[in-house]
Amino acid sequence: MREQQLQDILRHMPAGVATLQGEALRFGFVNEAMQAVLGAPVQEGQAVADHPGTIPADLLDVMQQVFRSGRPYVAKSYGIPLPATDDQNPTPRYFDIALEPVREGDGPVSGLLLFAMDVTAQEEARQKAHHLAIETRRLDTRLRVLTETVPQITFTVDADGRYEYVSPQWYYYTGQPPTADLNAIWPLLIHPDDRLRVLYQSDSARAAGIGWSYEYRLRRHDGQYRWLLSRALPELHGPDQAVFWHGALTEVHDQRELAEALRRGEAELRFLADSIPELIWTATAEGFIDYYNEYTAEYSGLTKAELGPTGWINLLDPSEQAGAARRWVHSIATGEPYEGLFRMRRHDGRYRWHIIRARQLADERGPRWFGACTDVDDQHRLREVLQTQYDELARTNRDLDTFVYTASHDLKQPLLNLRGLFDELRRTATFDDPEEGEIVGMLDQALSQLDATLQELAETVEDQRGLSATPETLELRSVADEVLLGLRTQVQESGAVIDLDFAAAPTLTYGRANLRSILHNLFSNALKFADPTRPPHIQVRSGIANTGQPFLAVQDNGLGMKLPSHRAPVFQPFARQHPHIAGAGVGMYLVQRIVASRGGHLEVSSTVGAGTTFTVHWFGA
Amino acid sequence: MIHIVYMSRAVRPLSDQDLQSLLDQCRRDNAARNVTGVLFYSHGNIAQLIEGEKEVLEPLFEVISRDGRHSNVVKLVDKPISTRSFKDWSMAFHPIEPSGFEALQGFLLPHHLPPPPSSLSIADAMLVDLVKLAVFGADATPSEPTLAHA
Numbered sequence: 059m060r061e062q063q064l065q066d067i068l069r070h071m072p073a074g075v076a077t078l079q080g081e082a083l084r085f086g087f088v089n090e091a092m093q094a095v096l097g098a099p100v101q102e103g104q105a106v107a108d109h110p111g112t113i114p115a116d117l118l119d120v121m122q123q124v125f126r127s128g129r130p131y132v133a134k135s136y137g138i139p140l141p142a143t144d145d146q147n148p149t150p151r152y153f154d155i156a157l158e159p160v161r162e163g164d165g166p167v168s169g170l171l172l173f174a175m176d177v178t179a180q181e182e183a184r185q186k187a188h189h190l191a192i193e194t195r196r197l198d199t200r201l202r203v204l205t206e207t208v209p210q211i212t213f214t215v216d217a218d219g220r221y222e223y224v225s226p227q228w229y230y231y232t233g234q235p236p237t238a239d240l241n242a243i244w245p246l247l248i249h250p251d252d253r254l255r256v257l258y259q260s261d262s263a264r265a266a267g268i269g270w271s272y273e274y275r276l277r278r279h280d281g282q283y284r285w286l287l288s289r290a291l292p293e294l295h296g297p298d299q300a301v302f303w304h305g306a307l308t309e310v311h312d313q314r315e316l317a318e319a320l321r322r323g324e325a326e327l328r329f330l331a332d333s334i335p336e337l338i339w340t341a342t343a344e345g346f347i348d349y350y351n352e353y354t355a356e357y358s359g360l361t362k363a364e365l366g367p368t369g370w371i372n373l374l375d376p377s378e379q380a381g382a383a384r385r386w387v388h389s390i391a392t393g394e395p396y397e398g399l400f401r402m403r404r405h406d407g408r409y410r411w412h413i414i415r416a417r418q419l420a421d422e423r424g425p426r427w428f429g430a431c432t433d434v435d436d437q438h439r440l441r442e443v444l445q446t447q448y449d450e451l452a453r454t455n456r457d458l459d460t461f462v463y464t465a466s467h468d469l470k471q472p473l474l475n476l477r478g479l480f481d482e483l484r485r486t487a488t489f490d491d492p493e494e495g496e497i498v499g500m501l502d503q504a505l506s507q508l509d510a511t512l513q514e515l516a517e518t519v520e521d522q523r524g525l526s527a528t529p530e531t532l533e534l535r536s537v538a539d540e541v542l543l544g545l546r547t548q549v550q551e552s553g554a555v556i557d558l559d560f561a562a563a564p565t566l567t568y569g570r571a572n573l574r575s576i577l578h579n580l581f582s583n584a585l586k587f588a589d590p591t592r593p594p595h596i597q598v599r600s601g602i603a604n605t606g607q608p609f610l611a612v613q614d615n616g617l618g619m620k621l622p623s624h625r626a627p628v629f630q631p632f633a634r635q636h637p638h639i640a641g642a643g644v645g646m647y648l649v650q651r652i653v654a655s656r657g658g659h660l661e662v663s664s665t666v667g668a669g670t671t672f673t674v675h676w677f678g679a
Numbered sequence: 680m681i682h683i684v685y686m687s688r689a690v691r692p693l694s695d696q697d698l699q700s701l702l703d704q705c706r707r708d709n710a711a712r713n714v715t716g717v718l719f720y721s722h723g724n725i726a727q728l729i730e731g732e733k734e735v736l737e738p739l740f741e742v743i744s745r746d747g748r749h750s751n752v753v754k755l756v757d758k759p760i761s762t763r764s765f766k767d768w769s770m771a772f773h774p775i776e777p778s779g780f781e782a783l784q785g786f787l788l789p790h791h792l793p794p795p796p797s798s799l800s801i802a803d804a805m806l807v808d809l810v811k812l813a814v815f816g817a818d819a820t821p822s823e824p825t826l827a828h829a
Contacts, residue, residue, distance in 0.1 A: 344686070344813040346755060346806075367755050368809070371802040383805035390809060391817035 074153075074174035077160070078106055083121060083170060085109075095153065095174050097140065112138050117155070121170060124157045128167045131157045135181045152181035210306040215290070217301060219264060228307075233279025249275035249283045256288075267292055267300040273310060284311040337402075337431035339370070341416070343424055345390035359405025375401040375409055382414075393418050393425070399438070402431060410435035445547075459519050460648045466516040467651070473512065477505055529567050534560040534600055534610070537570070541577045548585045554594040556581075563600040563608045566676065572652050579645040580672055584614035589667070603675065607658075613671040618664045649674075680763070682716070682730040683740050684756040684806060686813065687749040689723040695774045699783070702770045706785050709768040714739065716765050719814040720772035721789065725749055726810040730763050756806060764796040773815075789815045 065087075068075050074092030076085060082105045093099060096111035110118060117136070124131050133155040140151050158171040205212045205225045214223040221240040229236055232247055248256055252274035263270035269291040275283035290305025331338045332352040340349040346367035355361060358373055371379050371386075378400050389396040396416040401409035416429030480501065489495050538558055542549065549556065566573065581596065588594040597613045650660050657678035664670040693701070698720060709715065709729075714736065716729040727743075729736060744752045771787040774780045781788075792811065795804035 345809040366758075366802075368802045368806040371805055372800070379801040383801050383808070387805060387808045387812060391812055 073176070074172070076172040077169055078121065078125075078172060079169040081125065083107065083125065086169065092172070092174060095138065095140075112140060114138070121157060121172075124159060125167055125170055128159045128161075130159060133157075135177055135184075137181075151176060151178045153177060208306075210308050212304070212306045213290075215260075215264070215303045215305070217264060219261065222302065231278060232276070247277045249277070251275075260288075263290075264300070264303065267294075267298055269303070269305075273314070276307070284309055285314045286310065336433070337412070339429050341427035341429065343390075343426060345386060345427070357402075357404055373402045375403075389416065389418075390427075393420075396427075396429070399434070411438040457645075460645075462515055463519040464647060464651060466512045466519070469512055470509075473505070473509055477509070480505060529569050531565050531567050532570060532573055534564060534566055537573055538577055538598065541574055541581060544578070545581055545585065548582070552585055552588055552594050554585060554588070554596060556596045556598065558598050560598075560600045563602055566600070566608055566610075568656070568676065572656075576649050576652060576674060579649050580612045580674075583645065583672075584612060584616060584670075587616040587619075587670070588614070589616050607675060607677045609676065610674045611671055612674075613669060615669040618666040618668050618670050620666060621662065621664055680730065680760055681733045681736055681758060682728060682756065682760050682764075682803075683736055683754065684726070684728045684803075684810060685740070685743075685752055685754045686724070686726045686810060687752040689720075689725055689749050690747065692723055693720065693748075695776055695780075698770070698772055698774065699780070702783065702785060705770070706768055712739070715763055715768050717768070718770045719789070719811060720770070721815050724814040726814045728765070728807060728810075729768075730760060730765065733759075755810070756803065762798050764798040 068087065069089045071089055072091060074089065074095045076088040076092045078084065079086045084103050084105050085100050086102060088096070088100055088102075096113065098109065098111045100109050100111065106113065106121065107118060117133070120131060120133070133153075135152045136155045137150040137152050140149060154173075154175040154177050156171075156173040156175075158173070159167040160169040160171055162168050206227070209227070210225075211227045211231060212223075212225040213221060213228070216222050219241075221244065224240055228234075228240075229238075232243075234243055234247075245253060245257060256272065256274045259270060259272050269289070271287070271289045273285055273287050276286050278284050287308045287310045288305060289308075290303040292300035293302040293304060295301045334351065335353055336351075337354045337357055338351040339347050339354060341347045347365070347370060348367070350362050350365055350370075354365070358365065360369070371383050374382050382398060382400055385398060386396060388394070395418070396414065398414050400412055400414055402412045402414075403409055411434050412431040413434050414429065414431045416427050418425050418427050484498055484502075489498060535558060538560075542556065548554075581598075584596045585594055592615065595615045597611075599611045599613075601609055601611070603609045646660075653660050653674055653676070656676065658674065658676045659678075661673040661675065662670065663673075705718070712731065712735050714729050714731040716727060718725070718727040729739065731739075740754070740757075744754075767785065769785040769787055771789050771792050773789060777788065780786050789811075795807040797804075799807065
């Protein structure tokens with residue numbers, strides 16, 4: 059009964075149990091678990107060497123030896139490849155195998171007891187742990203190589219601020235021996251000006267359980283203090299419980315110096331711009347002013363905020379604002395430089411002339427505009443005064459020439475009379491005294507000299523003024539434009555409207571200088587004698603008269619004049635219709651002389667307060 | 680009464696449909712709040728001039744500047760005005776398919792935009808011109824200076 063019970067227990071044991079009998083090691087008792095290990099079913103009495111199943115050759119060999127020597131043997135974690143089953147691939151399974159020699163009493167070994175305990179799970183766990191250890195070692199090595207290769211100093215600090223680890227770079231950098239006490243030395247190497255701040259910042263970051271990032275100066279091995287950036291992050295064990303801080307120190311000395319130099323350079327440029335007594339500003343690519351220098355505020359009496367992105371326009375004279383704005387928008391659209399002469403309002407309300415210039419700078423930071431307003435008020439006023447004086451001088455000079463010209467002509471007739479009278483006298487009178495005859499000869503000579511001098515005078519002026527030039531075919535339009543160009547200041551100032559209509563007779567054969575002189579006189583008179591209550595409107599028209607000869611009419615809407623009963627006196631030299639208006643009074647006289655010298659004549663009609671029309675009939679009918 | 684001018688960049692390009700719904704929404708909201716003005720849009724560039732009562736406009740601008748559809752909001756002008764320069768609220772942009780938009784209330788093609796109203800100061804009119812130029816580029820806004828001819 060007990061035998062039976064024991065057999066049942068052995069049969070159902072989770073470990074494999076088998077007995078091997080005799081020298082041939084024939085299977086005796088084999089329980090279910092051992093059957094599974096062996097793979098193929100075995101029969102009692104079969105020799106294990108003939109039906110080894112899954113048992114490898116080396117184990118068979120060991121079995122023989124144990125039998126012979128009688129010494130038990132245990133093989134730990136012995137791998138036996140189990141054959142594939144329907145749902146499993148062949149996998150090595152691991153067993154602790156015990157071989158126990160069996161003796162009958164004190165006799166020789168008669169068989170073996172074979173135990174096989176499945177330890178596959180343990181073995182797999184052990185192998186996994188082994189691989190993990192290898193991997194960890196590999197990662198650890200890699201991390202160490204990396205931390206010791208990067209240029210940064212890496213470190214680990216615990217919650218109390220004690221250094222757990224610092225990479226060797228720290229020793230290279232600071233020149234401290236490897237035996238140095240990190241916690242004692244480190245604070246001493248920080249620049250005295252930064253030390254307290256650094257200690258406080260790191261302390262408060264650790265207290266708050268957060269990372270940090272700050273810069274400080276650390277003494278290098280050569281004694282120089284260099285700027286470093288210290289950054290660290292906490293390692294959290296559990297929520298909000300930081301145990302270590304891992305970080306790195308990066309040298310930022312050169313970047314910092316460079317940034318400092320840039321900041322200094324920028325500050326110096328700004329200081330320079332603020333020190334210049336000119337209005338200096340910069341604008342964005344879109345044309346909005348983003349910087350005005352100090353002087354702009356000083357000059358305008360407005361703050362930068364009051365001026366705003368386009369407020370500079372408000373500083374200009376109201377009549378110039380629209381044009382200046384159009385031109386600025388045009389410059390922004392095309393990138394063309396901006397330049398203009400404008401009156402700009404000072405803080406006291408006075409307007410001063412400024413040249414506003416701006417240019418676009420286009421580089422990798424995108425286009426921007428740089429501008430300056432230069433005060434040219436004094437120069438401008440001086441130039442205006444000079445221009446007025448120059449104009450006056452030029453006019454006086456011209457008038458004097460004209461005077462000489464006309465005077466030499468006008469003296470010719472009296473001289474001719476004098477010559478006639480003298481010849482008559484010489485013919486009718488007799489001179490007894492030979493000395494008197496000499497006087498008559500001298501008188502004759504003097505008269506001839508006077509005649510020659512007058513002739514020369516007239517010719518000189520004619521040559522100088524080009525009045526004696528030979529006639530050529532002239533485009534009235536181009537000569538008139540030329541003359542108006544010379545008068546553009548007066549035209550602009552008065553806001554005159556001038557209509558030129560040369561369609562009926564576009565060309566004229568005449569001396570160029572003469573035509574220019576005539577047009578100049580007629581146009582400048584029309585502008586000069588304008589009615590101050592209305593802008594001048596001058597209509598110029600050429601045509602062919604009934605006589606078949608060309609004419610030119612210049613009609614204005616000016617003051618007009620009272621015409622004397624007969625025509626000639628209007629154009630007497632020095633006769634001035636409007637004494638309050640500047641002029642030498644010889645202009646129209648000269649026109650009349652020129653026209654008359656070609657056989658033409660000048661016609662005038664006028665209404666006081668309505669205007670005057672001059673008609674030049676170029677040639678005699 | 681004040682007016683505010685700002686420029687910004689759309690976070691992503693707005694489609695015709697986006698633009699139309701923006702137009703509808705703004706016209707409805709602005710009419711209710713008595714806000715007038717004009718909005719320019721092209722290739723992600725946005726610029727807007729709005730005018731209205733200070734108590735309405737300032738919170739409105741707060742909402743606008745926080746709108747997630749655009750970023751880089753730069754306020755150019757925020758100042759008191761005496762009169763409105765725009766009689767309602769309108770919007771100018773280049774739709775991909777313009778035919779459907781021509782008839783829409785408050786929609787303008789950029790090259791049909793009228794010049795800035797004369798009720799604006801010259802400095803403000805120039806600002807609107809510059810903003811238009813920045814949004815639509817030089818082609819859409821011919822701005823050849825008309826030089827006084829002697």
